[in-house]
Amino acid sequence: MAFTDYKSMEDVLRKEPVIVLNEEFLPKQVKKDLPDWFLQDITFALSIKSSQENEAFYEEFFIVPFLKEIWKHHRNIKVWSHIYIQYDDDLCGNPDYIVSALHEAHSYEMLSTPLLAAIRAKQQNFIAGWGQCLATMLACQKINADHPRDDKPLPPVYGIVSTGEIWEFGKLEAHTLKKISSPDFNCQPGPTCGSVGYIFSECERVSF
Numbered sequence: 001m002a003f004t005d006y007k008s009m010e011d012v013l014r015k016e017p018v019i020v021l022n023e024e025f026l027p028k029q030v031k032k033d034l035p036d037w038f039l040q041d042i043t044f045a046l047s048i049k050s051s052q053e054n055e056a057f058y059e060e061f062f063i064v065p066f067l068k069e070i071w072k073h074h075r076n077i078k079v080w081s082h083i084y085i086q087y088d089d090d091l092c093g094n095p096d097y098i099v100s101a102l103h104e105a106h107s108y109e110m111l112s113t114p115l116l117a118a119i120r121a122k123q124q125n126f127i128a129g130w131g132q133c134l135a136t137m138l139a140c141q142k143i144n145a146d147h148p149r150d151d152k153p154l155p156p157v158y159g160i161v162s163t164g165e166i167w168e169f170g171k172l173e174a175h176t177l178k179k180i181s182s183p184d185f186n187c188q189p190g191p192t193c194g195s196v197g198y199i200f201s202e203c204e205r206v207s208f
Helices: 009-013 036-048 055-071 126-146 189-205
Strands: 019-021 077-081 085-088 091-093 097-101 114-120 157-162 167-173 176-181
Touching (some): 036 055, 055 189, 077 189, 091 126, 114 189, 126 157, 126 167, 126 176, 167 189
Parallel strands (some): 114 157
Antiparallel strands (some): 085 091, 167 176
């Protein structure tokens, strides 16, 4: 099945023994100071959006700018856009974004050690978004398990599901997924960016 065939986490859980917990795993009050130009761009995008805006608007003006701004400060990881990944016939597809480690010379050309899956919640549907995200996270986890790095432990795999304005985060370790929500960044872009930055830092740590 393609990742997009999973319409909810329940669809995934019928095939994979994962325990889902609504449990905090991010540090409290993580906040990142953002440059004025970035906040101005976000404020501008919010001011011009309509109630009937299409999903590409949110991806281009909110999701991508946040990921790119954080990535600039974490150059030992790689962000891939809509790249095809496959573990087997039940776990394959083109997730919106994948973050991988950069610990090999060819890492800019070949995805290696996928550590984060970011999925846009289409039509603001977080139920389907988390079904796709969890399936993608499991594919990443299984790929990493099949290609261990020396004696290093299997790294956790992180997940993000976002409409562009609302962000939810997950962390998959072994057979347990911890999942939380972030405040609407309309009011607090700093904490949301801080949460993404913390996850990028954890992904970067695996690169060494």
